Amino acid sequence: QSVLTQPPSASGTPGQRVTISCSGSSSNIGSNSVNWYQQLPGTAPKLLIHTDNQRPSGVPDRFSGSKSGTSASLAISGLQSEDEAYYYCATWHDSLSGLHVFGTGTKVTVL
């Protein structure tokens, strides 16, 4: 079982803003940066946000990340139908020589 807890689901209508939380502890999120991955149906995950709030080249600025204490969040503004996917947060337990952990995953549905 994952040590990073995410809500199992989130939803919104096109154009709305959706926020996904990722709750951890002082040993993981509280000590290391957080990355977010998007997994579209039937495909490999894709890096969406790295180092808490940085978007890789090519990722729309509708996606934004933040972190505070032992929790992190991913926000999707201007929700689009193609954003329907699973989203996973990820970080390390203790250090980068330790255990890498993924969140439990959140299914975003566009209504």
Added chain:
Amino acid sequence: QVQLQESGPGLVKPSETLSLTCTVSGGPLTGYYWTWIRQPPGKGLAWIGYIFSSGITNYHPSLKSRVTISVDTSKNQFSLKLSSVTAADTAVYYCARLDIVVGEGQDYGMDVWGRGTTVTVSS
């Protein structure tokens, strides 16, 4: 751009060893960390371990006794071996490039992924 491709048997018998290879093309293997992740049917992502191009490894504690990740820089490949498999090891296995600087504690994420390969453990 860098591309990754997993290869290996799609069916493995219980108690045997699962062996997969990830071929790196379009860029160097040297100087980077490389990782394996798996996803059981209908479940979330699970990290297996990583290897640096020099051969330094780090494994998930729960798999440490059964897993070996190795690298062959001459072939631009890295590999996964998981011994004594059971049905619980049935999953889609992904390889990915892990952009980290361990000494500085910098993690820029798994920025390149293979498409994944399905491995079923069954007799």
